[in-house]
Amino acid sequence: MRLKDKVAIITGSGSGIGRATALLFGREGAKVMSMDILGDTAEATARDIKDAGGQADYVQGDVAIDADVERMVKTTVERFGRVDVLVNNAGILAVMRVAQVSEDLWDRIIDVNLKGVFLGCKHVIPQMMEQGGGAIVNTSSVAGVRGESNFSAYSASKGGVVLLTRTLAVEYARFNIRVNCVCPGLIQTPMFDRQLALLSDREKALERMKKTIPRRQIGEAEEVARGILFLASDEASLIMGAALPMDGGVWAGDPPW
Numbered sequence: 001m002r003l004k005d006k007v008a009i010i011t012g013s014g015s016g017i018g019r020a021t022a023l024l025f026g027r028e029g030a031k032v033m034s035m036d037i038l039g040d041t042a043e044a045t046a047r048d049i050k051d052a053g054g055q056a057d058y059v060q061g062d063v064a065i066d067a068d069v070e071r072m073v074k075t076t077v078e079r080f081g082r083v084d085v086l087v088n089n090a091g092i093l094a095v096m097r098v099a100q101v102s103e104d105l106w107d108r109i110i111d112v113n114l115k116g117v118f119l120g121c122k123h124v125i126p127q128m129m130e131q132g133g134g135a136i137v138n139t140s141s142v143a144g145v146r147g148e149s150n151f152s153a154y155s156a157s158k159g160g161v162v163l164l165t166r167t168l169a170v171e172y173a174r175f176n177i178r179v180n181c182v183c184p185g186l187i188q189t190p191m192f193d194r195q196l197a198l199l200s201d202r203e204k205a206l207e208r209m210k211k212t213i214p215r216r217q218i219g220e221a222e223e224v225a226r227g228i229l230f231l232a233s234d235e236a237s238l239i240m241g242a243a244l245p246m247d248g249g250v251w252a253g254d255p256p257w
């Protein structure tokens, strides 16, 4: 049990990578605060952790709203007494050419994916400093470390997450707070399914996508959750400011033809 008695907040835990992470953390002994903009999905994840014998609660909120994030941290401390781990995972995606991105859409993507991470860190770090330490794991993307056509706002937000992660890692290392991020590639989640559903010939599109991955396989949410667990656990005590690729080899080099 790598997170025995640790208290962990996971944002965007109602679906996909966040849900897989919350369930895994629950199995690893953490007391989990499940947070999502869709309160019923956050609640369902917390219920599933409890049904499996773990400890969990939930809070509804929008990571882009300062008061919601402040309440998320406060509620967790009231409920479980402390916060050892924060996983800033909530995110949204829009795939289109930059000229098609409206100002409102640009703002919302940056607000959720980048400002949301800032707000989570801003509100949890004073609590972690008071306790004597903690670990933060942010969800960036392979799109945050290399350019991808039609991903302008998303890539900009996720690239921002990588550098915010590194900045906070050096800023808070001496306070025993580790800050790292994961950079998943294509992962089988509802977000991935929604994008696939927009394409005309899904089977062909899926085969084309797999060919861009050296492993030739789409990742599973549980595989990303295991990387997040490692970075959140004391096993990663020396790791600070890392952007861990979790992409089947995409970041390592050109896809083989």
Ligand SMILES: NC(=O)c1ccc[n+]([C@@H]2O[C@H](COP(=O)([O-])OP(=O)(O)OC[C@H]3O[C@@H](n4cnc5c(N)ncnc54)[C@H](O)[C@@H]3O)[C@@H](O)[C@H]2O)c1
Residues within 6 Å of the ligand: 011, 012, 013, 014, 015, 016, 017, 018, 035, 036, 037, 038, 041, 061, 062, 063, 064, 089, 090, 091, 092, 093, 112, 139, 140, 141, 142, 183, 184, 185, 186, 187, 188, 189, 190, 191, 192
């Ligand atoms: N699936 C992929 O291929 C992939 C690849 C790289 C990175 N990521 C990143 O992983 C993270 C999780 O993605 P996923 O694929 O599991 O997506 P998902 O859509 O399945 O789950 C995202 C969750 O975040 C919640 N959410 C959205 N906006 C929110 C907000 N403002 N406040 C609180 N909760 C909010 C949603 O309700 C949902 O439950 C995201 O940050 C995403 O950008 C995903």
